[in-house]
Amino acid sequence: MRIKLIRFCQVIALTFTVAIGVGPIAKAKFAEINKNVIKNIVIEGTKRIDPATVRSYLLIHPGDTFDSERLDQSLKALYSTGLFADITMYRDSINMVIKVVENPVINRVAFEGNKRIDDEELKREIQLRPRLVYSRTQVQQDVQSIIKTYQRSGYYAVNVEPKIIQQDQNRVDLIFEINDGELTRVRTINFLGNRAFTDTALRGVITTKEYAFYKFFTFDDTYNTDRLSYDRELLRRFYLKNGYADFRVLSVVAEFAPDSKSFVITFTVEEGCIYTFGSSDFEIFLPQVDSKALRKFVLTKEGQTYDADLIDDTIYAFNNYLGTLGYAFVDLSPKVNTDVKKRIIYITYRIGKARKVFIERINIRGNVRTLDRIIRREISFVEGDAFSINQMVISEQRIRNLGFFKSVDVKNTEGSRPDRIVVNVDVEEKSTGEISFGIGFSTAESIIGDVAIRERNLLGRGQDLLFKVTTSNVATEFDIAFTQPYLFNRDIAAGFNIFRTAREKKESSYDEFRFGGMLHSYYTLQPYLTQQIRYRLEQIEIKEVDENTSRYIKAQEGTRIVSQFGQTLTYDKRDNRLDPRDGYITQITNEVAGAGGDERFFRTSVKAGYYYPLDDVWGLSLLINSGLIVGIGEEVSILERFFVGASSFRGFARGGIGPRDSVSKDALGANNYYVGSIELSFPNGMPKDLGMRTFIFTDFGSVWGVDESDSKIADESSIRATVGLGLSFATALGTIRVDVAEVLAKEDFDVPEVFRLSFGTQF
Template sequence: MLVLARFFLFLTVVAGGFLFASPGLAQTSPQTGVQTGGVVREIRVEGARRVEPGTVRSYLLIHKGDAFDPERIDKSLKSLFATGLFADVTIRRDGDVLVVDVVENPVINEIAFEGNKRIKTADLKAEISLRPRVIYTRTKVQNDVERILTLYRRSGRFAATVEPKVIQLDQNRINLVYEIHEGDVTRVQNIRFVGNHAFTDSDLRDVIRTKETRWYRFLSSDDTYDPDRLTYDRELLRRFYLKNGYADFRVSSSVAELTPDHKAFFITYTVDEGPRYRVGNVKVAVKLRNLTSATLMRENTLKRGDWYNADAVDKSVEKMTAQVGNLGYAFVDIRPRINRDRKKHVIDITYQVDEGPRVFVERINISGNVRTLDRVIRREFRLVEGDAFDAAKLRRSKKRIQDLDFFKKVDVEQVPGSAPDKTVINVKVKEKSTGALSLTAGYSTTNGALVGASIRERNLLGTGRSLSLSTQIAQSQSTVNLSFTEPYFLGRDISAGFDIFHTASNRQSTSSFNSKSTGFALRAHYPLTDTLTQGWRYTLRSNQVDSVKDTASTFIKAQAGKRMLSEVTHTLGYDTRDDKRNPTEGVFAQLTTDLAGLGGDSKYFRNRIDGSTYYQYADGWVAHLRGATGYVMPLSGNVTILDRFFLGGDDLRGFASSGVGPRDRVSGDALGGQWFYSGSLETSFPIGLPKELGVAGHVFTDFGSIGKIVPSSSEVQNTGSLRASAGFGLSWSSPIGPIGVDFAWPVLHEKYDKSEVMRVNIGTRF
């Protein structure tokens, strides 16, 4: 019996194995739940409304006539999900039919944003990838949420939250709403430095762009946390230390820690200063024929024993490159070789001058200029297609394009051309608004309270032309002026234009009369070199002296009435200043020559020379020496009072406007002079406040004199003696405009001069 039982058990196991192994019988796949075995006789798609059934079948990896393969069915399921068209997909078997049941993702009808005040809706829409009439998917929504949060973090709002909301509509459509809670700006509460010994934390905070939050930075975004700015700050620190001789300097780490309430950041820079290096031997190694090292050594700005300065090395390379180019060498490569002695802390510098690769400019591509014409940018290039490539000229070209002030950003890139000896220059610009409607309000001791308005377009119709209309009404002087400038007249580097003007001046307090000038001027200005410019101007205007007081000087009364002036002016200017608004080094000089008498009633020859030099001898300490002199010679008759020089006020502080010079003994009216000279020695310095406040102090001494009128008379007080004053002041580049206050006292003066202790200038533009 036991043997018989074992025999029946064996038959059962064999029969079961046969049944499971038989291809004609079904078994269930654990992955999809679909029974295997048999052949697919039909594929039926259910739930598809917007998507065609044929489209659904095209994504399947199993087709009619194939066997029910669980692996291929599983891959088909994943393929359908990957399309992003469906919110849910199931595949099941109904006999010999493979049923694909889909739930379609809805279509976005409209996208809206709620709660966004700091970032415009247009900017948010440009950032996200979803659009109306696009299929909605949760993955894309989450990606767009991250993009929006990134946009807010760039603006310093790390506490911002974004919650997407879906509003169901008919026909499987939805409205997508992003509910935004912007939160407060995440400020930088504290910036610390670890490892710095040569410079204090305060010194290094002045170097970097990121600032600690303070009440006076309400108009600045530098105290908001920006990770991109953190990278820029590391580079600023590196440049600062290299400039001061620390050639081994490196930033070990920069860590930004967010406070638990997400309202502020603590930033810590860990630095390794290393030793400070002095300059050792400086050499120029030249491998070009007919070029000596002595020729280029004069352009070197570092001497043996100086502290090493990476900026000075770069400047020397630029000067040497320019000098070699002026000598006619088109293909030159100048590289500074640095040999560092870590034991002696000395750096030897060798400027290696080799013949560079013979490369020519194949093409100049310009992009990003939607409004500005190509030729406006192209004419600023010092290189043209076909020229030998010159890196120095390329740098000057970029600076000239930036100086147009038409663009927020200018990128110039050199890429290989179609051949080894050719290069392509790509210029990418980002335009900014060049039109301005401005209102002006302020006060000055010279003109009193003033208001004004102007409208200006600096890039008219994208041609680079400038057109402006301005008016100013003040207690002492009011003006209306219409100006037009063509920067490249007749296709040449000549700035030409015209001015139409009317000026009304009240001089009752200084000379007992009023005046009016109405006319126009034609002008042209062009460069002779990078630093030398020349200009011409023709002016035709009607001058009128009226409202003369009964008690006025007899010399003033004789000037009453109208006169026509026809004047030709020539200017020659020289300018090497590093910044025209706030210079710290460089020289400015200008010679102005006026010739009147080619028609009109006034006939004279007048010369004037102005000059300034700036020198920064310590960080923030700038010495400024200014001087001016002039002489007007009558060619017929007398020089009218409107054509004379006046001295005092801004050009001789401590004295009132027109407070120095020939004066009527009885009325005290200022009569002006035929010659003058003035000068000033001034030092500006920081007063301990943060640099970004723009507040500086200065001490100064002014001097000058003025004299001679024709005809001379005993009724005129006119000594021509030297006057001098000394004083101090404060200047503030405030958010509402420049503000200056000066206090000065005469040191050398005449008893009939008019003094003025305090001088105030307040101006604003909005």
């Protein structure tokens, strides 16, 4: 018992001793912890910025302990805002003090020294603007944006220095001082690894060219990284087209030579081996489609050199054929099996499952000026119709033939259900108003000029309005014309012409005066085939006849009325009516006069044209025009005969060939004519953006025959021929065309025209 009592007392004593020792230690520890807790966060230095904005970026708050890691993260968060030029954080007893220096506000942004790129374009490339907070980081990013803008234009030696001008109220002016430097050219293009094709041949494939002193208007000899990426693809396509299925571009290295301020570009390629096509097979999962029907579209013939383009063209042909059957979104894919040892590529064409589809909706997009209904009426299908690829192609061509749009793209996308499609018609408007000027020079005449104002899409309604004046030292002509397409909402166009011509005797031995009008209408008979019918009522007067004029002209002195009906059938399958490169056109015109009036005649003419693209830039065109006129119970009036020359027969003046009075030298016109033309357009080394075309041509034909027979009439049916060189290009004034012709065959009484210049503009 005594022992237990002693132990109890020892425990009590020990507990008391520990309690006495631990109390001060615990109190000290609590004080230390309290000292590390942030009581307040004090923000100093803010002027424009609310202190609460500063606090919102902090990762520490009152009541938190001081933590160096979170303080560092808070500092980075504040700097990342770009609002502050300097930030200081320090501890003041139990408070956290954050002292900031605000970045100034940009007063204005300016550019100095830039000559190649204007201020407006540079402003679009940078992010900093007046009234934004100045940021050194953003300034450096904007400097790089300006440099990249210059590099895209070929100026790799550009230097950009940002300058700051301090203003009051913590504002600054930001000035970018720019030294454009010289245009950086490509001095040399090398190829490594090529064996099948020479460096010269491969340089002709790519778009980047070597610098040459005579390239004044081209920029394809400047260094451009985007162009080099495209050149890699062009090389790949070129080799794949020529049988090299394993071809690779290993690298493209551009080395800048500071001394010459130019680049040396080296393409390293791996050609591989040349392959041929093996047999072709099919995997068909569509009902009512068999391999026999598809076989005729296969362009990859066994034993033929491998050409990747032929595979794509075959797939395209399959897609068009299946579209005629009402199938859209067919899964068409070629499966390639390569026999490396034999160097043969076998193609299996897989035609996946699909179903016939119907048109759910037609969207017209991109037409800013032209009304929707003007475009829709050219589309040969409506919502709910079965899908047909042929109708899509025809509709796209009809919209393009309007001549209102720079580009037309008709595509189909999936609809709300698997058997529905949406047709999107995307167009890009172009100028349809024209102000044109023309000038011609003749060895017999001198200068002839004309001016015309035309709007082919009046108020976006598709209406055509023309006002034309032609004047020279011999004639003045006025012409006003208007055409309303889709009259009464039907596929019938109608319009009228009012014209007046006064021609003085400076080019003949009499004065000619014509005044009249014409009503016309045209409509579509079937795709590509149209018919025009018209009626012309005209008063013609021949007066002031010279004494030495031939008796044939004297006999027709006075006033006559012409009442004439006519029709024209046109079959037009050209790819573009304004600038055709592919397709053909045939046209037959018949006219008869005699229903009232003083003239009785029948006139017919035939015109045909064929256009064939030899490649992307070379093109060939063949044109032929012919006609005859026959009097009905009387002789044909001189003014109703055919007068050929100028633009209709380059190398001769208007009426420069054909029957002529040998005494007065008057052109008498002819009852018969034919004129042919062969024209070859070819590249000229100028960039496509200039729209410059060069061509050589030869015109040939004959104009002959009058009702009268007299020794004083010079009339020969012999063939005439000219050859010449032409140039056309787009300028601020519009398209300028120059024709220079040399006569190869003519008669002594013919009148040549050596040179002709014409130009016009659009608004």
